[in-house]
Amino acid sequence: MTQIQSEYNFAYLDEQTKRMIRRAILKAVAIPGYQVPFAGREMPMPYGWGTGGVQVTAAVLAPQDILKVIDQGSDDTTNAVSIRQFFAKTANVVTTEKTTEATIIQTRHRIPETPLNEDQILVYQVPIPEPLRFLEPREVETRKMHALEEYGLMHVKLYEDISRHGHIATTYAYPAKVDGRYVMDPSPIPKFDNPKMNMCPALQLFGAGREKRIYAIPPYTQVTSLDFEDYPFEIQKWEENCALCGAEDTFLDEVILDDQGNRMFVCSDSDYCNDRQAQGHRGEANREDEMEAAQ
Amino acid sequence: MIGSHDVLLNVENLTMMYGARVGCEEVSFDLWPGEVLGIVGESGSGKSTLLRCISGQVAPTHGAINYKTRANGVRDLFTGMSEPERRFLMRTDWAFVHQNPRDGLRMSVSAGANIGERLMAVGQRHYGNIRATAQDWLGKVEIADERLDDLPSTFSGGMQQRLQIARNLVTSPRLVFMDEPTGGLDVSVQAKLLDLLRGLVQDLGLSVVIVTHDLAVARLLSHRLMVMQQGRVVESGLTDQVLDDPQHPYTQLLVSSILQA
Ligand SMILES: Nc1ncnc2c1ncn2[C@@H]1O[C@H](COP(=O)(O)OP(=O)(O)OP(=O)(O)O)[C@@H](O)[C@H]1O
Ligand SMILES: [Mg+2]
Ligand SMILES: [Zn+2]
Numbered sequence: 001m002t003q004i005q006s007e008y009n010f011a012y013l014d015e016q017t018k019r020m021i022r023r024a025i026l027k028a029v030a031i032p033g034y035q036v037p038f039a040g041r042e043m044p045m046p047y048g049w050g051t052g053g054v055q056v057t058a059a060v061l062a063p064q065d066i067l068k069v070i071d072q073g074s075d076d077t078t079n080a081v082s083i084r085q086f087f088a089k090t091a092n093v094v095t096t097e098k099t100t101e102a103t104i105i106q107t108r109h110r111i112p113e114t115p116l117n118e119d120q121i122l123v124y125q126v127p128i129p130e131p132l133r134f135l136e137p138r139e140v141e142t143r144k145m146h147a148l149e150e151y152g153l154m155h156v157k158l159y160e161d162i163s164r165h166g167h168i169a170t171t172y173a174y175p176a177k178v179d180g181r182y183v184m185d186p187s188p189i190p191k192f193d194n195p196k197m198n199m200c201p202a203l204q205l206f207g208a209g210r211e212k213r214i215y216a217i218p219p220y221t222q223v224t225s226l227d228f229e230d231y232p233f234e235i236q237k238w239e240e241n242c243a244l245c246g247a248e249d250t251f252l253d254e255v256i257l258d259d260q261g262n263r264m265f266v267c268s269d270s271d272y273c274n275d276r277q278a279q280g281h282r283g284e285a286n287r288e289d290e291m292e293a294a295q
Numbered sequence: 296m297i298g299s300h301d302v303l304l305n306v307e308n309l310t311m312m313y314g315a316r317v318g319c320e321e322v323s324f325d326l327w328p329g330e331v332l333g334i335v336g337e338s339g340s341g342k343s344t345l346l347r348c349i350s351g352q353v354a355p356t357h358g359a360i361n362y363k364t365r366a367n368g369v370r371d372l373f374t375g376m377s378e379p380e381r382r383f384l385m386r387t388d389w390a391f392v393h394q395n396p397r398d399g400l401r402m403s404v405s406a407g408a409n410i411g412e413r414l415m416a417v418g419q420r421h422y423g424n425i426r427a428t429a430q431d432w433l434g435k436v437e438i439a440d441e442r443l444d445d446l447p448s449t450f451s452g453g454m455q456q457r458l459q460i461a462r463n464l465v466t467s468p469r470l471v472f473m474d475e476p477t478g479g480l481d482v483s484v485q486a487k488l489l490d491l492l493r494g495l496v497q498d499l500g501l502s503v504v505i506v507t508h509d510l511a512v513a514r515l516l517s518h519r520l521m522v523m524q525q526g527r528v529v530e531s532g533l534t535d536q537v538l539d540d541p542q543h544p545y546t547q548l549l550v551s552s553i554l555q556a
Contacts, residue, residue: 135401148379152416159411160404162422163444228422 011058011091017041021059021214025205028216033178034146035129040212050083050108051209053125057106060121060205061087066094068102073110073251073268080108097271111193113250113272116202118219124186129208129215131175131185151183154226162231171236176225178217183226192235192251197223240265243285245276302363303328303470303502304349309358311344317526318344322358324521324531328469331496331503333517333534335510335549341526342506343474349504350391350472351381362470364388386416390463394475396455399462400447406433406458407443413466432461436491453484457491464495471496473505477512489515510553514538522546 009015024038043051061067067087071080075097083106084095096102099112106123116122132142135153145151154175161169173187174194184206186197197204197217204217217223227233238252243264250272252265264285267273277286304326311318319341326332334342348355351372360372365388370376376384385391393399400409410429411419419425430443436457438450447455456476463471476492477485493516496503507513513520514534521531522543530543541547 135403148382150382150416152412155415155420156401156404156408156412159415159422159425160408163405163407163426227420229420230423 009090010063011061011087012043013041013055013058018059021055024214025056025059025216028205028214029203029218031182032218032221033182033184033215035184035208035213035215038212038214040209043209045082045086047210048127049079050106050125052207052212052214053106053108053123053209054083054086054207055209056205056207056214057087057104057123058091060123061091061093061104063091063093065103066096066101068096068099068105068271069107070105070110070112070269070271071108073253074270076270098275099269099271107189109188109190110251110268111189111196113247113267113269114275115196116200118201120202122200122202122204124189124204124206126185126187126206126208126213127210128173128187129185129206129211129213131173131183146182149181151177151226154183155228158226158228158231162228168227168231168233174225174233176223178223179221180224182215184215190236190251191225191233194223194225194233195235199223238265241283242267242273242276243283245273245281246283247273247276247281301327302361303330304363304504305359305361305369306349307359307361309345309348309355309360311341311348311353312356317341319348319523320526322523322528324528326470326502326504328502329500330519331501331505331517333513333520334504334506334523335508335513335520336523337508337549340523342508342523344526345523346472346474346504346506350389351385352391365469386413387466388468388470390466390468390471392456392459392463392471392473392476394478396447396452396459399459400455402447405444405446406438406450409447409458409462410465412462417466428465429461432465433458435464435495436461451484453480453488456480456488460492460495464499464501467499469502471501471503473503475507476505477507477509485512492516510538510550522549 021038024036028036040055043054045051069080069084071077087093088095099114103119104121104123108125130142132145132153134157136142158168172190173185174191175183176186176194177183199220201219203219206215225233241248242250242252244266247267250267250269253268254263254265256263302325307323309322310320322345336342347353349360354373361369362372363369372381407426407429410432411425414425414428433443438454438457447458450458477488489512505516517534520534520537521528524545530537530546538550541550
C-alpha cells in the first residue's frame with residue numbers, strides 16, 4: 001500500500017495542478033453554470049475517456065472518499081472500470097458500486113436514480129461544454145452572449161426541433177438555465193435526468209477535458225430546462241416497466257435478447273435495479289409465476 | 296438649423312482610420328424619421344466603412360453618432376451606451392441588410408427560425424405565436440407559405456434576400472441599414488426586390504440608410520443622396536437634384552458615366 005502511494009502522487013496529479021483545478025472549481029461554484037477555463041493536464045487516457053471528469057475527481061478526492069464511477073448508468077463498462085481502477089491504484093481509495101455508499105460519483109451519461117445527498121459530489125465527464133455552439137461556432141461571440149445573457153439562440157434550436165419533428169426532439173444534452181442566469185449544457189445526460197439537477201442536495205461539478213472548462217451547480221440551486229409556453233419541457237416516458245425490477249419511473253435501456261426480435265427494457269441504472277430486486281421487487285422477466293406459465 | 300430633437304440619427308465629423316489608411320473622413324449628416332438616405336460612390340470610397348460605424352458594428356476613430364432612442368432620449372452609440380444596450384438596439388430597433396444574404400441569415404435553420412430569431416431574442420416564448428408571425432412575414436416578402444420550414448439554402452438568391460429582410464423587420468425596427476441589398480442579383484430579380492423594399496419602407500414608415508453604387512437604385516429608393524469619394528462626402532442633397540444637376544466634378548463624372556452606359 002505504501003509502496004503504491006510512493007509511486008504516484010495521491011490521485012495522480014501533482015499538488016500544484018490540483019490547486020489550480022480547485023481554484024477553477026471554487027470559481028465555478030461561485031458563479032453557477034459559468035464555464036471556467038482551466039489549464040488542463042494530459043492524463044494517461046485519451047480525450048473522450050473522461051479526462052475532464054478525471055481531473056476534477058482527482059482534485060476533489062480525499063483518502064477517506066468512497067468512489068463510484070458510472071458509464072451509461074452501469075458500473076461495469078470498460079470506461080467505468082478503468083477509471084475506477086485508475087483511482088484505486090493512484091489514490092488507493094475505496095470504490096463502490098452503491099450510490100448510497102459513495103461520497104464521489106463520477107459519471108458519464110446518467111444521474112443515479114437514487115436521490116443524492118449533501119455529503120456527495122457528482123462529477124460529470126463532459127464532451128462539449130458550450131450549449132450555444134450548435135448555432136454559433138465563434139467562441140468569442142458565444143462568450144459575449146453568455147456575458148450579456150443573450151440566449152435567444154437556444155430557443156431557435158428548440159424552435160427548429162419543433163418545426164422539424166412536431167415536438168422538442170432534443171433528448172440528450174438538453175439545455176438548462178442555472179440559478180436564473182447562465183445557460184449550460186448538461187451533456188451528455190438524457191433530459192430524463194434534467195429534473196434531478198434542480199435543487200439537488202449534492203454538489204455537481206462538470207469537467208470538459210478537451211475544451212478545458214469546468215462548471216458547477218452548487219447544492220440546492222435552481223436548474224430550469226428551457227422550453228416554450230406551448231411546448232413545455234417533458235422527460236422521456238416508456239410504455240414498459242423495468243423487466244427485472246418492475247420500476248415504473250426509471251430511465252430504461254432496451255436490451256435485444258435474440259435475433260428473433262425479442263427484447264426487454266431494463267433500468268439503465270444497474271445499481272438501482274439490483275437494489276430493488278434485492279428488496280424483492282420483480283419485473284416481468286423474472287417473475288417466477290409468469291416464467292412457469294410460459295413454460 | 297432645425298432643432299435636433301426631431302432628428303433620428305445625427306452623425307458629426309465621423310472618421311474611421313484603418314491604421315494610416317482612411318476608411319472614411321469627417322462625415323456629418325442628419326437622418327430624419329421616415330427618410331431614406333442613399334450613399335453612392337465608387338468602390339473603396341468608404342461607404343461600407345461608414346455604414347458599419349453608424350450601425351454600431353465598429354467604433355469610429357473619432358466623431359459622434361447620436362441616436363434618438365425610444366425611451367432614453369438622444370444617446371451617442373459608443374460613448375453614451377453600454378455594449379449590451381447597443382446590441383439590444385441592434386436587434387430590436389435597428390436592422391442591417393447585408394449584400395450577401397449568407398452574412399445575414401442562419402443557413403443551418405429553417406426560414407421560420409430565421410424570422411423568429413429576433414422574437415426569441417427579445418423574450419417571446421410561445422412557439423405558436425412565433426411561428427404565426429414568421430408565416431405572416433414570409434407572406435409580406437412574397438415567399439410561398441409552404442416554404443416556412445425549408446432551409447434558406449433551398450431558396451433562390453432573390454428569395455434569400457427577401458428572407459433576410461423579413462428576418463430583420465419582424466421586430467418592427469425604426470432604422471434600417473442596407474449595404475448593396477440588390478448587389479448580387481440579376482436585373483429582373485433586382486427590380487422585384489426594389490419594388491418590395493419601396494413598399495415596405497412606405498408602409499412601415501422606415502428610416503433607411505442604403506449604400507449602393509447603382510444610381511438607378513438610389514434614384515428609386517432614396518429621398519436624399521450623399522456622394523462619397525476617397526472617404527469624404529463630396530456632395531449631398533435631394534436625390535433628384537444631385538442626379539439631375541450634379542455640382543461636384545466627381546458626381547458629374549458618375550452621372551455621365553451612367554448616362555453613357
Ligand atoms: N477591415 C479593413 N481593414 C483595412 N482597410 C479597410 C478595411 N475595410 C475597408 N478598408 C479600406 O477602407 C477604404 C474604404 O473601404 P470600404 O469597404 O468602406 O469601401 P466601399 O465604398 O464600401 O467599397 P465597395 O463599393 O467596393 O464595397 C478602402 O481603402 C479599403 O481598402
Ligand atoms: Mg462596400
Ligand atoms: Zn430495474
